Amino acid sequence: MTAVAAKYDEIKSLGAVVLAISIDSPFTHKVWQEGELSKMVPGGLPYPMLSDTGGRVGELYDVYDEDNGVDIRGRFLIDPDGILQAMEVLAPAVGRNVAEMIRQIKACQFVRQTGEATPAGWEPGKKSLQPGAELVGKVCDIWSPDMAF
């Protein structure tokens, strides 16, 4: 969560907001924020910390672990129309890659703005693809796997 905070200026500059959510109460969020997070990130986490009491929201997103009573590490990217554009769920002990999350925001925004498609490993400035009948069977002429890295 603090890694997301460290990149929050870039996330904000993309017109995106982060909503962190766990089964903890708002009071627990406050204590964690003031007692620990603010020592890792000046001012604490800069985004809202939502309280999913009882895992009700986690159930809606299919990330509530009933056996342990917690929400597992699910990340959902929602576009300005409220449509889900990307999701990723990791095992509890595995942390996320914030750079990849930011890359996905940029790729989703590019696709939304241009109607084009972004091949594997796309970053801004890299080759995109114009979907259409002309491209069928021709991707190999304009794109190769080494361009993904």
Add this chain to the structure above:
Amino acid sequence: MAVKVGKPAPDFETNAYINGEIKKVKLSDYKGQWVMLYFYPGDFTFV
């Protein structure tokens, strides 16, 4: 209802801790912006 890419993200309302205050938050409050909804197992965990 399962969540699917390309379909509406389920709306919800819940309490949130924001800038030192406790407020109600709805996902639909953020329409018009890109939202990264980040579930995590719990406060005071390590990852």
